[in-house]
Amino acid sequence: MCMRKIILFVFLILLANACFAVKFLDCPKEPITVTDSVQFSKDMNCFLPDVNGQGAITVNADKAIIDCAGSTLNGDGQGFGILVNGYSNVRIKDCIIENYDTGFLGLDAVGLKIEGGRFSSNSVYGIKGWGKSSLWDLSPAEVTHNGYIGIKLGPEAKDGKIENSFVKLNRSKQILVKNTLFSLNKTITSSCSYTCSIDCKEDYVSAGKTGDSSHENVISPKPEPIPELPKEPEIKSENIGKVGK
Numbered sequence: 001m002c003m004r005k006i007i008l009f010v011f012l013i014l015l016a017n018a019c020f021a022v023k024f025l026d027c028p029k030e031p032i033t034v035t036d037s038v039q040f041s042k043d044m045n046c047f048l049p050d051v052n053g054q055g056a057i058t059v060n061a062d063k064a065i066i067d068c069a070g071s072t073l074n075g076d077g078q079g080f081g082i083l084v085n086g087y088s089n090v091r092i093k094d095c096i097i098e099n100y101d102t103g104f105l106g107l108d109a110v111g112l113k114i115e116g117g118r119f120s121s122n123s124v125y126g127i128k129g130w131g132k133s134s135l136w137d138l139s140p141a142e143v144t145h146n147g148y149i150g151i152k153l154g155p156e157a158k159d160g161k162i163e164n165s166f167v168k169l170n171r172s173k174q175i176l177v178k179n180t181l182f183s184l185n186k187t188i189t190s191s192c193s194y195t196c197s198i199d200c201k202e203d204y205v206s207a208g209k210t211g212d213s214s215h216e217n218v219i220s221p222k223p224e225p226i227p228e229l230p231k232e233p234e235i236k237s238e239n240i241g242k243v244g245k
Contacts, residue, residue: 027071033058037065044071050079050100059084068095068117075100077123084109091115098122103146108132118142119150126170129153136160143167143174152176 023038027046034057040046048056056073057066059082066082073081073095081097082104084090089111096118097103103119106112108131117140119126126143127150129136136157143150143165150170151162155178166188167174 028057031056031058033060034064034066035061037067039065039067040069040071042069042071045074046071047074049076050081053079055080055083055085055105056100057082059087059090061090062087063089063091065091065093066095067093070094070096070117072096072098074098075122077101080105081119081122083107084112089113093117096120097126101125102128104128106130106133106136109136111135113137114140116141118144120144120146123147125149125152126167127151129157131156133157134159138162139164141166144169146170148172149176150174154178 023036025032025038025040027040027044028048031048031050031052031054050056056075056079059066064087075081075098077099078101080102081100082092082095084104084106086108088109090106090109091113092104092115094116098118098121100122102125103122104114104127105125106129109129110132112129112133112135114127114137119140120142124147126146127138127140129152131154133153134157136153137160138151139162144167148170149172150167151174153160153176157177161183162175162177168188
């Protein structure tokens with residue numbers, strides 16, 4: 001009887017590990033849809049264009065973890081590096097996303113978490129959130145050299161934060177947050193537009209004061225003027241497939 005219990009116990013442990021096992025990936029040869037947690041092999045450089053406009057990596061699962069382990073996803077200047085459309089509590093970790101239209105796009109992606117990595121040299125946005133993108137916890141290591149805005153979050157992006165990040169050298173705005181219920185903390189940035197009304201003319205490390213233009217620890221003089229840009233392009237969810245499950 002005791003032996004049967006031991007065998008059953010071991011079987012249950014193996015079954016649990018199988019259910020929650022992380023899938024390991026080498027460089028994909030074409031866009032992929034993720035329905036579980038995945039981890040890339042370390043420090044790869046993957047050329048992965050978004051050929052269908054649905055994301056080089058599309059996340060179709062709640063609570064999925066995309067761990068790039070420092071690997072790079074490189075596009076051809078079009079589409080999205082990683083797309084989360086209607087799923088919640090997704091975690092993006094240590095991903096370097098370059099040369100897409102938008103490095104990361106979240107639509108109605110509640111509870112998103114981005115940790116580490118770099119979102120740079122994308123033609124429009126480094127990171128964009130739209131729809132019910134509340135409770136976001138963003139701590140990308142770098143968001144730089146994007147063609148329009150580093151991080152843009154829409155009016156429903158509330159109760160979230162950007163912290164411990166380096167957001168600079170994007171062509172127009174660095175951070176555009178259209179909601180006062182969002183906070184910056186320990187984030188180095190410049191020329192930001194916060195809550196649609198504040199234009200921070202100097203580089204700063206913010207004191208985490210939501211909707212307040214008085215930031216502490218100014219670290220450098222005003223940046224050089226940015227050339228006038230054309231009207232901002234809009235990314236519409238109806239062109240990306242159905243939101244939700």
